[in-house]
Amino acid sequence: MSEIMIDIRNLVKKVFIGSPNELKILKNITMTIHKGEFVSIVGASGSGKTTLMNVIGALDRPTSGEYLLEGEAMQEKSDNDLSDIRNKKIGFVFQTFNLIPRNSALKNVELPMLYAGINRHQRMQRAKELLELVGMSERMYHLPNELSGGEKQRVAISRALSNDPAIVLADEPTGALDSVTGRVVMDLFHKVHETKGTTVVLITHNYELAEETERILTIKDGRIVDEKKNPHSSLAKSGVE
Amino acid sequence: MHLMENIVLALAALQANKMRAMLTMIGIVIGIASVIAIVSIGNSLTTSITETMESMGANKIMVSIRERGEEGRRGGPGMSGSEEEPEESDLLSDDDLETFMEHFSDKVETISLSYSVGSAKAQDGRLYANVNVTGANDGYATANNVELVSGRFIAEKDVKALKKVAVVSDRLVDNMFTAGTDPLGQEVKIYYDETIETYTIVGVYEYEASDFAPSSASEKDTTTSLYIPISLAKQDAETENYQSLTVITKTGVEVAFFSEELETYFDKIYERNTDWEAGVMNMESAIDNMTSMLNTVSIAVAVIAAISLLVGGIGVMNIMLVSVTERTREIGTRKALGARSSYIRAQFIVESVIICVFGGIIGIILGLLIGALGANLLGYPATASAAVIVISVSVTVLIGIFFGYYPANKAAKLDPIEALRYE
Numbered sequence A: 001m002s003e004i005m006i007d008i009r010n011l012v013k014k015v016f017i018g019s020p021n022e023l024k025i026l027k028n029i030t031m032t033i034h035k036g037e038f039v040s041i042v043g044a045s046g047s048g049k050t051t052l053m054n055v056i057g058a059l060d061r062p063t064s065g066e067y068l069l070e071g072e073a074m075q076e077k078s079d080n081d082l083s084d085i086r087n088k089k090i091g092f093v094f095q096t097f098n099l100i101p102r103n104s105a106l107k108n109v110e111l112p113m114l115y116a117g118i119n120r121h122q123r124m125q126r127a128k129e130l131l132e133l134v135g136m137s138e139r140m141y142h143l144p145n146e147l148s149g150g151e152k153q154r155v156a157i158s159r160a161l162s163n164d165p166a167i168v169l170a171d172e173p174t175g176a177l178d179s180v181t182g183r184v185v186m187d188l189f190h191k192v193h194e195t196k197g198t199t200v201v202l203i204t205h206n207y208e209l210a211e212e213t214e215r216i217l218t219i220k221d222g223r224i225v226d227e228k229k230n231p232h233s234s235l236a237k238s239g240v241e
Numbered sequence B: 001m002h003l004m005e006n007i008v009l010a011l012a013a014l015q016a017n018k019m020r021a022m023l024t025m026i027g028i029v030i031g032i033a034s035v036i037a038i039v040s041i042g043n044s045l046t047t048s049i050t051e052t053m054e055s056m057g058a059n060k061i062m063v064s065i066r067e068r069g070e071e072g073r074r075g076g077p078g079m080s081g082s083e084e085e086p087e088e089s090d091l092l093s094d095d096d097l098e099t100f101m102e103h104f105s106d107k108v109e110t111i112s113l114s115y116s117v118g119s120a121k122a123q124d125g126r127l128y129a130n131v132n133v134t135g136a137n138d139g140y141a142t143a144n145n146v147e148l149v150s151g152r153f154i155a156e157k158d159v160k161a162l163k164k165v166a167v168v169s170d171r172l173v174d175n176m177f178t179a180g181t182d183p184l185g186q187e188v189k190i191y192y193d194e195t196i197e198t199y200t201i202v203g204v205y206e207y208e209a210s211d212f213a214p215s216s217a218s219e220k221d222t223t224t225s226l227y228i229p230i231s232l233a234k235q236d237a238e239t240e241n242y243q244s245l246t247v248i249t250k251t252g253v254e255v256a257f258f259s260e261e262l263e264t265y266f267d268k269i270y271e272r273n274t275d276w277e278a279g280v281m282n283m284e285s286a287i288d289n290m291t292s293m294l295n296t297v298s299i300a301v302a303v304i305a306a307i308s309l310l311v312g313g314i315g316v317m318n319i320m321l322v323s324v325t326e327r328t329r330e331i332g333t334r335k336a337l338g339a340r341s342s343y344i345r346a347q348f349i350v351e352s353v354i355i356c357v358f359g360g361i362i363g364i365i366l367g368l369l370i371g372a373l374g375a376n377l378l379g380y381p382a383t384a385s386a387a388v389i390v391i392s393v394s395v396t397v398l399i400g401i402f403f404g405y406y407p408a409n410k411a412a413k414l415d416p417i418e419a420l421r422y423e
């Protein structure tokens, strides 16, 4: 746990709704996440979790403060650089799955590899392996609207992993699922974290799920108000296996 | 980059919205179809008429005496609405023609004169043939491509001596003489309304059915021309002088240039005549006239086409804007997965181009069908122009890019976070 993956200092994010009204959503956030960590971020609705995740995921730029990803200063990057970073280093998993509606499961998983310029044959091969990993080989030619919520999320996780990212960012990935399906999805994150050593950042409302991770950050009203190392995390992991 | 993938994607998007795509294409289809149709019809018209006119001979110049100010009017004499009849002094006399021939002896091969006497009947007992008696001079055969099968045409000496000779069609020979008889030197009796004349046959020409006036009569009753010396034909005519003539130039003479020279020459002769003048026309200028008329029609069609292409293009832009809005979340997702703005832009431009090219292809097919149909109705073979098809496809590609750019750029510039939040 020595190398630092994410290093955030005094990060502020404001949004502007009309010129005099600026809204400070993230207020002076300082945090670090190490390589291979499994961290959860919890907090009430509207506390700023998604906003923070968007900054970490290079989808959004901070208003002020510093953000280093694997030692690289993100505020200096061009839009195209940020696209490439999202493509190669980050895997997003959304609460609402966000699969491309007209593409089959397989095509959805291939998409980030297409943007990375990987050839057709390799793309297909890897997408099939990933779908097999999440137990979706049977359904790879199905369109998203032919899949259940849990199945969609498993496809979305395969897609997030397709370019072998350094970080998986999951924003309430189980929010739209029942507890049994949620469990299957949660187990997949544990599996990815353990077998590949991928850094996983999980945003959730669910404290039970947060308890399974190595460290819990609590965010309230745009500030990190609590940080708790979880001594039971390894126990929780062995319970999964 | 990823052009193939983009095309596959665009086709899938069109597939999903077939009806909408079809409706969007209509403007493009109409625009392209009208251009292709008019070009096909125009092409076949021009080639056919040019061929016909050229086969008539490019070395001919028509001179006709017409009322002043009649130049712009279309149609032949009688359709011009003119009530005036030219007087003898307004027309060209034998002397005028002789002077003319002497003046241009180095450039003029011969001149062709004719005078239509009218229809009559050749009869010998039960045998008969319908004829149109035309007075002609020696130059007539050359000017009108009269192909002789045997004997000779009306000669200068026949005209001078008022010889009662005739040149008849092979059709008449078939009707009037038993097979194997040599018609040359035989006599033929012509029954006019009031008189009967007898001529000695000196030549037989090959009758060709005209494309423009197909005969409805049976072969036996077909009316063919019978030529007699023009001096003979004019004996009973009201006018002795000539209203029109055809000038055949010598080889190597620049027809367009020489036409102008003739115009100056005749203008001088008619300088003092306040009512009449000589009009000079050659095949080239006739073709030019037709071409310029076609061009006018083409311009009108081009304007219609341009308007429908513009409307079509705006339609495509509109539908692309709708598509961008509908797919806002998808665009956000694609950006989150690492698609650069340029990739998103390319994706939507390709989609717009494909809609337009599809419309263009349908338009080309439709246009070729209409063109073939139109050419058929006019009685000419349809001529499709490969160049116009290539240009049409290129134009649709350009329309796709031009009208697709704004929506595509809008998609490319979407803020990924806003796009992902979009409900």
Ligand SMILES: Nc1ncnc2c1ncn2[C@@H]1O[C@H](COP(=O)(O)OP(=O)(O)OP(=O)(O)O)[C@@H](O)[C@H]1O
Pocket: A015, A017, A023, A025, A043, A044, A045, A046, A047, A048, A049, A050, A051, A052
């Ligand atoms: N573009 C924006 N314009 C205005 N307000 C915004 C914008 N983005 C975020 N906010 C506000 O910032 C606050 C934090 O939003 P955020 O989505 O980060 O919350 P969250 O912690 O993810 O909530 P939830 O658990 O409900 O997803 C909210 O009050 C939201 O209304």
Ligand SMILES: [Mg+2]
Pocket: A049, A050, A051, A171
């Ligand atoms: Mg949120």
